[in-house]
Amino acid sequence: MSNPKILSHAQTIESKLHELGLTRSQLQRAVEAGEAARKSTTENHAANAGGTYAYHETVATLRGFLKPEGWKTSNAGNLAASIHPSGLHALVVTGGSKETGLAGFNPTSRNPKGEQTARFIDRNQHQLELLPLPEEEKKEHDLPEHTWVLMYYSDKxxxxxxxxxxxxxxxxxxxxxxxxxVRLILGSFSSSWDQMENEDVDSDIEFSEEIEFSIPSKT
Structure with a gap:
């Protein structure tokens, strides 16, 4: 496993975000909205409701910031992505492991991902290694050159x-x-857990953004 380039200096981060057409404020406010949605759950909600609500609201808030700036939304493969006006890079959202946001550790996404995620990761790897993408995959999926991930972790x-x-x-x-x-360490914000005693925060049960449904045809 190669070591990632970790960016944690504020000026360096702002420069890279500007290159991507993003701001730290947009990303933090989206994650804050997701966290507020997580907190809206009660003991009467399903155990995984908090993670589901957080994911949905983070995606919706982020798209609300980006669409007026020309970003396009995509739900190809049941993966909610936002695509930069240039078409060269995209952005998706996911919950992460406890190592998320910590420069000295290697995080993972919190949950297993589906085929669409595997495709964009393969695309990322091909572009970084300057390898040509297989022609059939290029035509079938029409992926941006790079797909970045906004990853968050709520630490109880x-x-x-x-x-x-x-x-x-x-x-x-x-x-x-x-x-x-590359990892851009964007920091953290405080979140009180006084109202969250009934939520199983450490559970791996969380909304999967790439569920595929098979509906049998009627005969």
């Missing part, structure tokens, strides 16, 4: 939410994003 013990913007290059044997070419 530290009462904070950490987040980062990273470029994945591989998945592990459990189909989780696990290797990164």
């Amino acid at each position: 013990d530290k009462k904070e939410v950490r987040f980062e913007l990273s470029l994945p290059t591989n998945i592990d044997e459990r189909s989780r994003m696990s290797e990164w070419r």
Whole structure:
């Protein structure tokens, strides 16, 4: 596993975000909205409701910032992505492991991912290695050159939410994003867990953004 380039200096991060057409404020406010949605759940909700609500609201808020700036939305493969006006890079959202947002550790996505994630990670790897993408895959899926991931983690013990913007290059044997070419450590914000005693935060049960449904045809 190659070591990722980790960016943690504020000026360097802002420069890279500007290059991508993003701001730290947009990303943090999207994650904050997701965290507020997580907190809206009660003991009467399903155990995985908090993670589901957080994912949906983070995606929706982020798209609300980006669409007026010309970004396009895509739900190809049941993966919610936002594509830059240039078409050269895209952005997706996921919950991460407890190592998320910590420069000295290697995070993974919290849950296994599906085929569409595997495709864009393969695309990332081909572009970084300057290898041509197989022609049939290029035509079939029409993926951007790079897909970045906004990843967040709600830490109950530290009462904070950490987040980062990273470029994945591989998945592990459990189909989780696990290797990164670049990681932008965006910091954290405080989050009180006084109202969250009934939520199983450490559960791996969370919304999967790539569920595929098979509906049998009527005969």
